[in-house]
Amino acid sequence: MIELAFYKKLNSPSGQMKLELDLTFEAGTFLSVYGKSGAGKTSILRILAGLLNADAGRIAVNNNLWLETSKGINLKSQKRKVGFLFQDYALFPNMSVEENLRFALEKNGDPKIVSDLIALTELGDLRQHKPTTLSGGQQQRVALARALVRQPELLMLDEPLSALDQEMRVKLQDYILEAHRTWNLTTIMISHDISEIFKMSDQVLMLDEGKMIKYAPPHEVFAQKSVSGKFQFTGEVVGIEKEEVIYIITVLIGKDAVKVVADENEATKLQLGDKVLVASKAFNPIIKKLS
Amino acid sequence: MEWGPLILTFKLAFVATLFLLIVSIPLAYWLAYSKTKIKPVIETLVSMPLVLPPTVIGFYLLVAFSPSSTLGEWLDQWFRLQLVFSFEGLVFASVIYSLPFMVHPIQSGLSNLSPSLKEASYVLGKSRTQTLFKILLPNIKSSLLTGIVLAFAHTIGEFGVVLMIGGNIPDKTRVASIAIYDQVESLNYGAANTYSIILFALTFLILLMVYLVNGKQLKPFWK
Amino acid sequence: MNNLSGQIEQISTEGNLSLVQVNCEGTMLSAIVIETPKTAPYLRVGNHVNLVFKETEVVLGKGLHHQVSMQNKLPGKVVSVESGKLLSRLVLDTTAGQIISVITTNAVSNLSLKKGSEVMAMIKTNEIMLSS
Numbered sequence: 001m002i003e004l005a006f007y008k009k010l011n012s013p014s015g016q017m018k019l020e021l022d023l024t025f026e027a028g029t030f031l032s033v034y035g036k037s038g039a040g041k042t043s044i045l046r047i048l049a050g051l052l053n054a055d056a057g058r059i060a061v062n063n064n065l066w067l068e069t070s071k072g073i074n075l076k077s078q079k080r081k082v083g084f085l086f087q088d089y090a091l092f093p094n095m096s097v098e099e100n101l102r103f104a105l106e107k108n109g110d111p112k113i114v115s116d117l118i119a120l121t122e123l124g125d126l127r128q129h130k131p132t133t134l135s136g137g138q139q140q141r142v143a144l145a146r147a148l149v150r151q152p153e154l155l156m157l158d159e160p161l162s163a164l165d166q167e168m169r170v171k172l173q174d175y176i177l178e179a180h181r182t183w184n185l186t187t188i189m190i191s192h193d194i195s196e197i198f199k200m201s202d203q204v205l206m207l208d209e210g211k212m213i214k215y216a217p218p219h220e221v222f223a224q225k226s227v228s229g230k231f232q233f234t235g236e237v238v239g240i241e242k243e244e245v246i247y248i249i250t251v252l253i254g255k256d257a258v259k260v261v262a263d264e265n266e267a268t269k270l271q272l273g274d275k276v277l278v279a280s281k282a283f284n285p286i287i288k289k290l291s
Numbered sequence: 292m293e294w295g296p297l298i299l300t301f302k303l304a305f306v307a308t309l310f311l312l313i314v315s316i317p318l319a320y321w322l323a324y325s326k327t328k329i330k331p332v333i334e335t336l337v338s339m340p341l342v343l344p345p346t347v348i349g350f351y352l353l354v355a356f357s358p359s360s361t362l363g364e365w366l367d368q369w370f371r372l373q374l375v376f377s378f379e380g381l382v383f384a385s386v387i388y389s390l391p392f393m394v395h396p397i398q399s400g401l402s403n404l405s406p407s408l409k410e411a412s413y414v415l416g417k418s419r420t421q422t423l424f425k426i427l428l429p430n431i432k433s434s435l436l437t438g439i440v441l442a443f444a445h446t447i448g449e450f451g452v453v454l455m456i457g458g459n460i461p462d463k464t465r466v467a468s469i470a471i472y473d474q475v476e477s478l479n480y481g482a483a484n485t486y487s488i489i490l491f492a493l494t495f496l497i498l499l500m501v502y503l504v505n506g507k508q509l510k511p512f513w514k
Numbered sequence: 515m516n517n518l519s520g521q522i523e524q525i526s527t528e529g530n531l532s533l534v535q536v537n538c539e540g541t542m543l544s545a546i547v548i549e550t551p552k553t554a555p556y557l558r559v560g561n562h563v564n565l566v567f568k569e570t571e572v573v574l575g576k577g578l579h580h581q582v583s584m585q586n587k588l589p590g591k592v593v594s595v596e597s598g599k600l601l602s603r604l605v606l607d608t609t610a611g612q613i614i615s616v617i618t619t620n621a622v623s624n625l626s627l628k629k630g631s632e633v634m635a636m637i638k639t640n641e642i643m644l645s646s
Contacts (some may be wrong), residue, residue, distance in 0.1 A: 049410075050414075051410050051413070076413075077410070077413040077414050078413055078414075078417065078418065079416075082414055083414070084411065084414045086407040086411060087407075088405055088407055090405060090407035090408050090410070090411035092408065092411075092430070094426070094429040094430050103412075103415065103425065104415040104416075106416060146411075146415070149415070150415065150416060243601075244598025244599065244600060244601045245596050245598045245601050245602060245616060246569075246570075246601060246603070261568070261570060262515070263515060263569050263603075263614055263616070264603075265515070265614075266515055279643065281640060281642075282548050283546075283640040283641075284641075
């Protein structure tokens with residue numbers, strides 16, 4: 001069980017903001033944090049990791065108290081068993097891939113985990129390379145592997161995939177999911193990508209101006225009205241064209257663009273970049289085996 | 292010409308640089324990461340030797356450490372340490388005088404490192420000391436080298452402070468710069484020229500090394 | 515997207531399929547969904563639901579009496595016609611509410627539909643989605 005309840009005044013570009021969170025969830029949950037930039041998402045992770053102090057509150061992870069301001073308890077980052085994937089990866093440039101992972105080993109840690117992780121993230125060929133010689137996706141894999149060396153109770157990912165292209169993204173999502181399942185991790189991920197959130201998370205925390213506005217499974221958070229259509233996808237509007245009396249909306253779902261006919265009433269409410277739900281009855285699509 | 296002053300100069304520069312390194316790493320670390328209000332005051336004090344005439348520093352050190360002063364008397368009694376007209380005094384004065392040359396490169400090296408490196412190390416369970424020696428310092432090698440060489444070269448070139456607090460005692464405080472002045476005073480231009488040329492050539496080579504090394508090899512290490 | 519609201523009057527379930535009868539302002543409409551009251555809590559008699567279907571799935575018949583298999587028949591009047599070269603968009607006032615139908619311009623001229631024409635709007639049961 002993970003219990004988070006804390007409060008912190010933050011200085012944001014638009015003035016002061018209160019970050020308030022009160023949330024309890026099962027260990028083993030994959031939780032995504034979604035919200036505009038400046039909503040306080042990263043601050044939540046930093047408070048959990050002990051890199052930022054909450055003004056008041058309590059954090060308990062699997063019955064271990066990490067923070068209880070009323071009792072003056074505030075565990076240092078070093079004492080909290082967390083894995084943290086930084087937005088800029090934060091790989092140590094002076095160490096090779098393998099050294100980066102070994103550095104994370106605890107004093108009496110079993111070095112076998114390092115080779116296991118190198119195998120899981122398919123970094124075998126790169127183990128002697130310095131981080132600066134790696135591509136973004138490779139660096140990301142090293143950072144993920146390094147975050148897992150201590151077998152954290154809480155794995156935190158700060159928008160890990162935003163800088164990667166679609167193909168690399170999908171691959172890394174799979175690595176993260178595999179690690180999440182293999183080690184029974186509790187994972188908290190910040191993401192802007194709704195299809196990614198749908199794919200990976202059990203629960204979504206939607207944040208606005210430091211306030212929790214929704215906490216529910218992805219389909220409840222994003223499909224505001226749940227529709228009975230069995231053929232449902234979320235995607236992003238990438239084209240809006242008027243053809244005579246109807247509109248043709250192009251929606252990017254994953255890496256495929258699909259076209260949907262819409263009436264003026266809906267089309268005029270849409271803008272490029274909007275996240276949308278595309279749904280159809282299961283009766284309509286045809287299915288054909290690919291040879 | 293005697294070799295004494297030259298040897299003394301390099302001995303002084305070496306010892307002073309060593310002390311500077313020991314003092315400057317914690318000081319630069321504090322300056323790079325601290326957010327306290329007195330930080331600007333400390334930064335200013337560290338930078339003072341850049342603008343103050345060396346004679347001012349030398350003069351105050353002389354006053355402070357003279358055996359007749361309280362501090363000088365206390366040091367002599369408890370540590371048998373005389374900082375006026377002695378090699379130890381020269382080392383101390385040089386450390387003060389060259390402090391900004393060592394602190395500034397290290398401080399800016401640390402500030403330029405991504406803060407997430409330090410945080411990543413903490414989250415991986417490593418202490419501040421482990422983080423400093425295994426992560427931070429190895430990633431600012433070029434800044435460290437710059438600091439070491441600048442401090443070394445600057446100590447070689449000092450004159451005013453040395454003259455004030457060290458005087459001109461052969462093999463004890465008569466460093467090359469003083470020896471040159473001495474030779475010129477006695478119209479011995481030939482000897483002055485020899486010292487000068489050696490100093491000129493050596494400092495040129497040292498600085499050239501920094502630019503060559505920092506320009507080519509070390510850059511890929513930290514960027 | 516047409517959107518009509520109504521109240522569930524009857525649910526018949528067979529396996530994973532449910533046929534849901536919805537009362538929309540006195541007109542009965544039916545929708546078939548791959549859900550059961552067990553998998554979708556909103557499937558309960560008396561619940562308010564929205565019926566969602568595409569404009570392009572609305573079939574129009576002129577006059578009011580047709581023998582067709584379609585169960586959902588909404589009598590109404592054409593409020594406006596907007597014609598393109600291939601497609602036309604008709605706004606209809608029906609007994610269940612205002613809906614839009616998009617049909618070919620050929621069909622509009624064959625049936626000589628215009629503002630005020632009395633029509634029967636028909637939607638296949640399997641084209642209607644329910645939304646809570």
